[in-house]
Every structure is written in C-alpha cells, then in structure tokens.
Amino acid sequence: MHIGCHLSSSGGFLAMGETALSIGADTFQFFTRNPRGGAAKPFDKADAEALNAFMDAHSFAPILAHAPYTLNACAADPSLRQYAQDVMKDDLFRMDHFPHAMYNFHPGSHVKQGVDVGIELISQHLNNILHKDLKTKVLLETMAGKGSEIGRTFEELRAIIDRVELSEKVGVCLDTCHVFDGGYDIVNHLDDVLESFDKVFGLKRLRAIHLNDSKNPMGSHKDRHEVIGGGNIGLEALVNVVNHPALKGLPFYLETPNELPGYAAEIALMRSRER
Template sequence: MMYIGPHLSIVRGFEATVRQAISIGANTFQFFTRNPRGGKAKKLDLEDIKTADDLCIENRFNFILAHAPYTYNFASNKDKTWEFGKELLKNDLKRLSNLKSCCYIVMHPGNHLGKGMEYGIQRISQGINEVLQGNENTMILLETMSGKGTEVGYRFEQLKEIIDRVNYSNKIGICFDTCHVYSAGYDIVNNLDNVLEEFDEIIGLDKLKAIHLNDSKHELGSKKDRHACIGEGKLGLNGILDFINHPKLREIPLFLETPNDIDGYEREIKLLKYGYNNVTNR
C-alpha cells in the first residue's frame, strides 16, 4: 500500500487537518510543530488530538510526520541559538507524545556558519545528546540536505557521523528529500540502485523512515534547494515514478513539499497513485 500525503497547516486543528487529507486522497500528511520561522506553538487541544488519532486509525493512516521549525540550528556556534533549538526540540518531543499517530519529527541538521563541517557535526550530536533521554516515543529524523551555504547533512557520511555520536542512536533516523539529494549530487534518476546501495552501506536502509517527495528546479549537483511540482523539474515524472516504485522504497511513506495549493496536492496524489498502480500491475 502506498502512503502519501502533503504538507498541511494545522491552524484549524488536527481533526480538521486529517479530514482535509482524507478529502484529497491522502492517507498521511506532514505538519509544522510550531511557527516555522519562529518559536511560537499552538496550545494543544487533547480532545481534538484524540479524535484525530481515532480518524487516523479508522482511515488506515500509517502515521503523520511532524516537521521542526527552521529556527532550530543545532550546528550553530552561537550559544543563544543552540540553547533555543534544544529547548524547542525538548518541548516538541513532549508535545508530540500526546499524538499517538505521529511517531517521527524531521529536522534540518543545521548550518555550521563557517566554523567547519567537523565542528557542525560535533555540535549537532552534542545538542541532540543533551535533549534525548532515551524514553521518548518520537524518533528524530535528520533530513538529507542540498549542500547550499554551510549546511550539514548533504553527504550520507555526515549524517552517519552524527548518528554514531548520538548516545541513543536508536532514536535517530533519516528523512530522504529527493530534491535535496539530487541537488547534492546523488543521481537518483539514472543511478538509483547505486545511490540506495551507497546509502545502505553508509547509514543503513533500516534508518530510512520517511521521504520528502519533491521534484527539483535545478540540475544534478547544483547545491540549490528549489522544489518543483511533480514531473515539472529535473527529476521528471518517470524518474519520480521509478523512485517510488523501487522495491526498497515502496513501504516508506511519501510526503509532498511541492509548491502547490490543496488542489495541486490532490492532482499530484492521483498522478502518483495512478502511475504507481500502472507500474506495479505491468
């Protein structure tokens, strides 16, 4: 079964968001834990969450994915920024424990801001170690990045090094962003088998828990993070259909972060399901 859904706003509550996802043919979705450009979080409505959880079970949602705000920067050398990120992550993990249908939170590893990759990796792993206690019911997913600026996490080796330095590494997984990985130089269109083999050898496919499914506006290795709608970028529709139909990826939930409105997401979900069924029925 394909699990696929868009990024949705939870302004009207979790129940309303689950119903919106269902109305467009989705069986999962992603949401921001708080203001993506700040730190403010909406007060939790436990009744709303309970109803949403029940709806997810009733409609066979695999799980929904939380996305941390962009204000996290665990690689920062600025103590105020670093402490702020740790505080928000700790609070987000506590809040997410109320939402049984959400067992993952994805975060950008961070930017080392000129201090160097080794510094960034050490800083990220130390920050996570100061947050995780090992009893959390939500796993942190490090997102694969495009390599723009001073981003950490655009090579599989960098992500592996962070995971290896985290004390509770069983609480860390990976969210694979197709646009970012392609922009970072991994050719998932013409060389997907080898890319997945490399990922497996370095990190392990067992750590791959979610996929951000985005086309890319820029060429392979551009190190530019510009998402395109499905089939309208450099990956192309066939490249994306081949990707989601790969036997090693079929069971991993897909989350659309394409530049779309709700109608656009509905079209993409239908397109991907139709393409998926065509390929698997051949």
Template sequence: MYIGCHLSVAKGYKKAAQAALDIGANVFQFFSRNPRGSSYKNFDMADVQEMKKVLRQNNFGPLLAHAPYILNLGSHKKNIYGMAKMILKEDYKRLNDISIPYFTFHPGNHVGKEIEYGIQRITDALNEIITGEESTMLLLETMSGKGTELGRNFEEIKNIIDGVKYSELVGVCLDTCHIYSAGYDIVNDLDGVLDEFDNVIGLEKLKAIHLNDSMVEYGSNKDRHAKIGEGTLGLETFKNIINQPALKSLPFYLETPNELDGHKEEIELLKNMYEEYI
C-alpha cells in the same frame, strides 16, 4: 501506498486529517510550531483524539512533524544554539506525548566553524534532548548542501547518528530534491544511490521520503522544490522511486509548491503510477 502532503494544523488536527482524506491522502506532515518563529499553541487533546479516530478509521500511515526552519543545532552562537535546543526539546516531548511517530528537522549549519565542529554540536544537543524513554523517532533530513549546511551527504548524516547515545531513536528523512541537488543521481542511478545509502548509513534507518521535484540542475547545491514531473527529476524518476522495493512501503510526503487541489492531482498521478494500483 502511503502518500500525502504538508498540511496546516492551525484550525485543528482533526480538520487536517479530514483535509488529507479530501485530497486522497493517507498520511500528512505538519509543523510542530510556527515554521519561521518560536510560537506554538498547546495541543487540544480532545481534537488530537478526534484526529486519531479519523486516522484509525481510514488506515492512515505514520504522521510526520517538521521542526521550524529557524533551528540551527550546528551554530557556535550561544543564543542561537540554546534556542534551537530548547525548541527541539519542547516539541519532541510534546509530540512524544501524543504519539506522533516521526519528527524531522534540518541538521543545521556550521557557519564557517568546520564540518566536524557542527556535527559535534548537533550530537551534543541530541544527547541532551533524547532520554531513551521516547517512542517518537527524530529524523535527520538530507540537505542540498547550500552554504555551510550539514547533512549534505550520507557520511555527515552517519557521523551525527553515530554520535548519539540512543541512536535507535534517530533515523533519516530523505528529500528527493535535496539529494539530487547535493550530487546523488537518483535520475540515472537510483539503485546505486540506495546502495551507497545502505553501505554508509543502513536502509533500516530510512523512515520517510520528502517527495519533491527540483527546479535546479543536478549537483547545484540549491534547494528549489518543483511540482512532481515539472522539474529536472521528471515523472519517470518518481515512478521508479515509489515502486523501488526498498522504498515503496515507506510514507511519502509532498512538499511541492502547490495548493490542496494541486496536491490532490499529484497524489492521484502518483497512485496511478504505483504498481499496486496498475
């Protein structure tokens, strides 16, 4: 089972890997730069190599980088759109240079310009950014559908992927809180939701899971993460998700409102529900 959480790399990548080990994790997610700004630090390549040694020695799964929240590739505003493209392009190259397998981002908002317009803006941007020579895969995150968010349903995700020339380098990161809030009933019909995903997008495109409980009700279109087992999804749902044959080999990344000690407890809880450990 590949299970971890979001960790800060502000004090170094090796320290983040050690922090993951300390809480029983064997994967982790990190921001590609300041999550609410545009600043970033250049990689310390010696530190990156030390991190990779820790990963190899402890059989880690794939790391996941997360783009900053400020990006909006669906925007009609030239400055916002241009900044989003610049940041994603810079970070995609940097992450590819150090062989980070996955890089996820929120697709964007059309801000009243209609869904088709926003999707076209996103695909145009990705076609500028992806050269076809990369090894890092860009993952579109499934969204809750608040406001004019794009990626609120599988059809929108598919339409984005289909518009990208090098679509083999684009996949999906499924957020459990988001899709439940978007109207996919993974509590009562997980298999049905996965069948729909497979029919619309294809399960081969699903590369990572953001494992989050939800503070809000089904179909609310709100994004409010809760600790595992303390929200509207409930423990049984997470037991079903992590043991579902189509999902159980994927990496799971917690984004729950917890400090490291809380994530450690969640990881232990999930491992105890994972069939390999029972």
C-alpha cells in the same frame, strides 16, 4: 502506497487529518509552529486524541512533524543552540501524544565553524534531548548543501548518528530534491544511490521520503522544490522512487509548491503509477 503532503496546522490536528483524507492522502506533514520561529500554540490534548481516533479509523500511515527552519542545532551563538534545544524538547513532548509519529529537522548550518564542529554540536544537541522513554522517531533530513549546511552527504549524517548515545531513536528522511541537488543521481542511478545509503546507514534507518521535483540541475546545491514532473528530476524518475522495492513501503510526503488542488492531483497521479 502511503502518501500525503504538507498541510497547514492552523485549524488543528483533526482538521489536518480530515483535509488529508479529502485529497486522497493517508498521512501528512505539518510544521510544529511558525516555520520562521516563535512560540507554538497551546497543545490541545482532546484534538490530538480525536486525530488519533480518526487516523485509526482510516488506516493512516505515521504523520510527520517538521521542525521550524530557524532551528539550528549547530549555530555559533550559544543562545541560538539553546533555542533549538528548547523548541525540540517542547515539540517532542507534543508529538509523543501520537503513536508512531515522526519528527523531522534540518541538521543545521555550521556558519564558518567547519563541518566537524557542526557535526559535534548537532550530536550534543540530540544527546541533550533524546531519552529512553521517547516514542517519536527523530529524523535527520538529507540536505542540498547550500551555504554551510550539514547533511549534504550520507557520511555527514552518519557521523552525527555515530555520536548519538540513543541512536536507535534516530532515523533519516530522504528528500528527493535535496539529494539530487546535493549530487546524488537518482534519475539515472537510483539503485546505486540506495546501495550507497545502505552501506553508510543500513536501509533500516530510512523512515520517510520527501517527494519533490527540483527546479535546478543535479549538484546545484540550490534546494528549490518543483511540482512533480515539472523539474529536472522528472515524473518517471519519481515514479521509480515510489515503486522501488526498498522504498515502496515507506510513507511519502509531498513538499511541492502547491495548494490543495495541486496536491490532490499529484497524489492521484502517483497512486495511478503505483506498480
């Protein structure tokens, strides 16, 4: 099982790798910059190369960078869409220094423009950024559907990908809390949910799993993460997720409300339930 958690990037790239290993992880996720926006700190190529060597030495799975929450590729304000484009271009330039890395982003909120307009703007955003030499896989995240979020259904994400010219550069990150809050019953009908995903995308599009419990019931559209086993999804359902034949080869990233000791305990728990 490849499993990690979300780590602070304040200490640098190598420090994140060392922290991940110290809590039993063999991958990790991090924000590329302040999640509420702002400029990224200067890129340290030597630190990036040190992390690459460290990950090779310890057989790490691909790391996952997360775009800031303020990035909205389908904002009504053109200046906000330009900001999203500038941030993602810079982030992808940085991430291409890490072989096999992935970059995850929330598709965006259409803010009363309508789903169809939002889908078109997000696909335009990706067409303006993706290029044939890009090494980093860009992942659209499944969303809970709060407010005017795009991506509550698999079909909405597929509609974006269908409009992306270099669609081979794009994958999907499935968030267990989000899909559950979005109305997909991964507790009682995980096989059916994955069959639906396969019909819409093909399972080859699924590249990463955010492994989270949910504070709210299925279909609530709330997006409130909970610690593993402490919410409405529950431990056994999440154990089924990590052991499912279609998923167990993927990297899992915890985004539960924890500090490092809590993450270490969750990682140990999930490893102990690996089948």
